[in-house]
Amino acid sequence: MRFVAQTGCRRGEAEAACWHQLEQNRIILPDSKNGPKFIWLGKPTIKLLASLPRNNDHIFVGEVPTRFANRVNQIWQKGRTDLGLPSFRIHDLRHSFASTAVNMDVDLTIIGGLLGHADQDTTAGYAHLNEKSVSNASKRVGAHFEKTFSAKSVSRQPILHGKSIFKRFSNSKLSLSAFCKNEQLDQKQFRKELIEWRRAL
Numbered sequence: 784m785r786f787v788a789q790t791g792c793r794r795g796e797a798e799a800a801c802w803h804q805l806e807q808n809r810i811i812l813p814d815s816k817n818g819p820k821f822i823w824l825g826k827p828t829i830k831l832l833a834s835l836p837r838n839n840d841h842i843f844v845g846e847v848p849t850r851f852a853n854r855v856n857q858i859w860q861k862g863r864t865d866l867g868l869p870s871f872r873i874h875d876l877r878h879s880f881a882s883t884a885v886n887m888d889v890d891l892t893i894i895g896g897l898l899g900h901a902d903q904d905t906t907a908g909y910a911h912l913n914e915k916s917v918s919n920a921s922k923r924v925g926a927h928f929e930k931t932f933s934a935k936s937v938s939r940q941p942i943l944h945g946k947s948i949f950k951r952f953s954n955s956k957l958s959l960s961a962f963c964k965n966e967q968l969d970q971k972q973f974r975k976e977l978i979e980w981r982r983a984l
Contacts, residue, residue, distance in 0.1 A: 784859070786843070787873060789828045789925040791880030791898050794873050796822060798852070800842045805832070808921075810842075820899045825925030865947055883927055889920045897921055949980045 786797050796812060800822065804810045808829065810822040824832070835842065845851040855873075863871040877898070884894045897920055952962050959977075963970040 784855075784862075784873065784876065785831060785928070786828060788876040788880060789831070789928045790822050790824065790921070791877050791884075791924070792822045793877060794855075796820070796899075797843055798841070801840050802837055802842055803840070805842075821896075822899065823897055823921035825922035827925040827929035828921075830929075880924060880928070884920060884924050887923055887927070889923070893920045897924070949977055952977065 786792070787794060790797075799812065800810050804812060808824045810824065812820045812822065814820040832842065838844075839848060841848070843851065845854050847854075859873055863869060881894055881898060884897065885891075889897075948966070952959075955962060957965065959974060960970055962968075963973050
């Protein structure tokens, strides 16, 4: 999910990506219609990939490859429920990437290059672009989402997960500190909101 958010690629492209397709700052996906399609990788995404085990041809497989897609769906369903965004799709991360790039004043043709549009008319608009420009844009947007996902960024914001996270903590056997660590929550803020939630019961 972080990979999709930091690159703007499609979910299917992330799931299809293989280690042998990784070439420095991009993943080269074969595309029978328009030639190779690139997933550009900024430094945050390269760092993310470096933290993953290489125990399969595919980059993203999970502990049980045959159940990987279902596991992603389960985690996503839980996450969007906790956020109170039941209709939020994984594909919306791609739109968020594009919107962030627009707000950073990245040229629209560069954004098209980052997203790897398959449409030939769109492709013609950025096929001749300097690869350095596309790579630099990938770094900028990827860095933005790395900060969003970092524990430091999370700790500066309110919990915003709704009542379900407090119920989950109450039903767990973890200590407050262990639970907050697992969920990447600010312990002081979570304790404060937990007390308020219990008072309201």
